[in-house]
Amino acid sequence: MTETIDGWVVPVRLAPPSLDDNTADADRLKNVLAHRIGADHIAIDLPLLKRLPELIRMWNYECRCICFRTCDRWQLIDVASPEGSEPIAGIAVDLGTTRVVLQMIDLETGRTLSESAFDNPQAAIGPDILTRIHHADRPGGLDELNRLIVDGINAAVAGLCTDAGIGRERVFLMAVAGNTSMTHLFMGVSARGIIREPYIPATNTPGVLRADELGISLNVCARIFIFPNVGSYFGGDLISGAYFAEFHKNEAIAILVDVGTNAEVLLGNRDWLLACAGAAGPALEGGVSEIGMTAGPGVIDRILIDPETRVFDIHTIEEQPPRGICGSGMIDLAAQLFMSGMLDIRGRLVPEACGERLYEIDGLRHLVIVPRACSATGEDLTISQADIDSLIRSKAAMYTILETITGYVGIGFADLATFYVAGTFGSFIRPRSAICLGMIPDLPESTYQALGNSSLGGAARLLIERGAIDHIESIWDRITYLELNVNQDFMNRFSAAKFLPHTDASRFPSV
Numbered sequence: 001m002t003e004t005i006d007g008w009v010v011p012v013r014l015a016p017p018s019l020d021d022n023t024a025d026a027d028r029l030k031n032v033l034a035h036r037i038g039a040d041h042i043a044i045d046l047p048l049l050k051r052l053p054e055l056i057r058m059w060n061y062e063c064r065c066i067c068f069r070t071c072d073r074w075q076l077i078d079v080a081s082p083e084g085s086e087p088i089a090g091i092a093v094d095l096g097t098t099r100v101v102l103q104m105i106d107l108e109t110g111r112t113l114s115e116s117a118f119d120n121p122q123a124a125i126g127p128d129i130l131t132r133i134h135h136a137d138r139p140g141g142l143d144e145l146n147r148l149i150v151d152g153i154n155a156a157v158a159g160l161c162t163d164a165g166i167g168r169e170r171v172f173l174m175a176v177a178g179n180t181s182m183t184h185l186f187m188g189v190s191a192r193g194i195i196r197e198p199y200i201p202a203t204n205t206p207g208v209l210r211a212d213e214l215g216i217s218l219n220v221c222a223r224i225f226i227f228p229n230v231g232s233y234f235g236g237d238l239i240s241g242a243y244f245a246e247f248h249k250n251e252a253i254a255i256l257v258d259v260g261t262n263a264e265v266l267l268g269n270r271d272w273l274l275a276c277a278g279a280a281g282p283a284l285e286g287g288v289s290e291i292g293m294t295a296g297p298g299v300i301d302r303i304l305i306d307p308e309t310r311v312f313d314i315h316t317i318e319e320q321p322p323r324g325i326c327g328s329g330m331i332d333l334a335a336q337l338f339m340s341g342m343l344d345i346r347g348r349l350v351p352e353a354c355g356e357r358l359y360e361i362d363g364l365r366h367l368v369i370v371p372r373a374c375s376a377t378g379e380d381l382t383i384s385q386a387d388i389d390s391l392i393r394s395k396a397a398m399y400t401i402l403e404t405i406t407g408y409v410g411i412g413f414a415d416l417a418t419f420y421v422a423g424t425f426g427s428f429i430r431p432r433s434a435i436c437l438g439m440i441p442d443l444p445e446s447t448y449q450a451l452g453n454s455s456l457g458g459a460a461r462l463l464i465e466r467g468a469i470d471h472i473e474s475i476w477d478r479i480t481y482l483e484l485n486v487n488q489d490f491m492n493r494f495s496a497a498k499f500l501p502h503t504d505a506s507r508f509p510s511v
Helices: 025-037 046-058 129-136 141-164 180-187 236-244 327-339 351-357 385-408 423-428 431-437 454-462 468-478 488-496
Strands: 009-013 042-044 062-070 073-080 089-095 099-106 112-119 171-178 207-210 223-226 254-259 263-268 273-278 299-305 312-316 358-361 364-370 381-384 418-422 448-452 479-481
Touching: 009 025, 025 042, 025 046, 025 062, 025 073, 042 046, 046 073, 062 171, 062 207, 062 223, 073 171, 089 141, 089 180, 089 454, 099 141, 099 454, 112 141, 129 141, 129 180, 141 180, 171 180, 171 236, 171 454, 180 223, 236 254, 236 263, 236 454, 236 468, 254 385, 254 454, 263 385, 273 385, 299 327, 299 364, 312 364, 327 385, 327 423, 327 431, 351 358, 351 364, 364 385, 381 385, 385 488, 418 454, 423 448, 448 454, 454 468, 468 479
Parallel strands: 042 073, 089 171, 171 223, 254 418, 273 479, 418 448
Antiparallel strands: 009 062, 062 073, 089 099, 099 112, 207 223, 254 263, 263 273, 299 312, 358 364, 364 381
């Protein structure tokens, strides 16, 4: 029998029935399984019940049980032969507003069987959540948005199955982590309350649903776990990230930052958690500049400027000709401009230092990052003073969010044992550059830890850890949400953070 992890696939051996033991087939199996996993009650769907008597006799009363639970309810999803070699699979989904990432996992071994990603097809309706939710209010709009994402996931599942060499019927579990709005649209549930005062979601705890209820084509009895949200602005993707970062285990105080449409922050340890979100995301993702774009081939992700010669050393992803710049590249650029004297402490371009790279278009200063002769577009890649101003506001918002949430519980940045940075942004950002800008606190660089796609990582971990549900529920239950929109302390601190690196330079002694 396959060596198993302590997950959702549980091997069992049954005593055959006899005249002295005439327990029904399903009850016999449930009794043994319940003893193995410590369950009080186990449910079985009718499609499995119809096949069960024949299967357990064919396998001589030995099988592998694929189960799942939420709260105190256990579900026997299916049974597999004791010696089968075909994988028993689950799929983790990072349900992003812009991009959806899937990972197929062997539920017994934890091995990755296949991975894929696709651009969220709802972007055809609108690139942002607000536009999509307004569209959902129109007749048929919600159904259209739901169908787009469900069809997209079904197509991706088909591709994963082909790559792994298995049929859809071998996929028994799916774990989905997304922001609150994307979760609602995936379920086909109205999200209109999320964007209207007092900003109330339809549900924060979707729980476990049958795949066929959601229109997802997997095993006939497959279950889908949807990570819980904490209100409108702190979604299941962050809960999944917190689980991946093991906030349920950490004794030391840590902070987790995920930059997307907003900057979302979680602070605490295994005993207490405080969360907040603020509008610091688009500029830090490169989303405000005309040349800003998400990370991909040919996108600038790192820049160095010689402080003496002011020669630019530019690196692009996959080292292709530059066509744009992502958030980490933008932060590198601004930090290097500041450190080389091309930006002053107010974030203004300094003409004497910028030299021939600086010119004006309609009265607005532009700095040439890549001349047209070297760019993939055949045009100059430039950053404007307005782009830099937006970045300065975003970096100020980020620092103020961090300062406000730590100050709220009476701790300083020096009390943080680990500073987790999640998402694509976290994978590429250089802490040194962000510190030079005054975007993140001046801590030893070893404090900063990139988590990568923590939303996907938490969903994948749930598929192989039977204790996951308890940990996720404990994280969700301990979170207190801090509303920044009505926090006067936040507004007072924000103005001071709009200088490089800060009005109070003593906060950044290493810069």
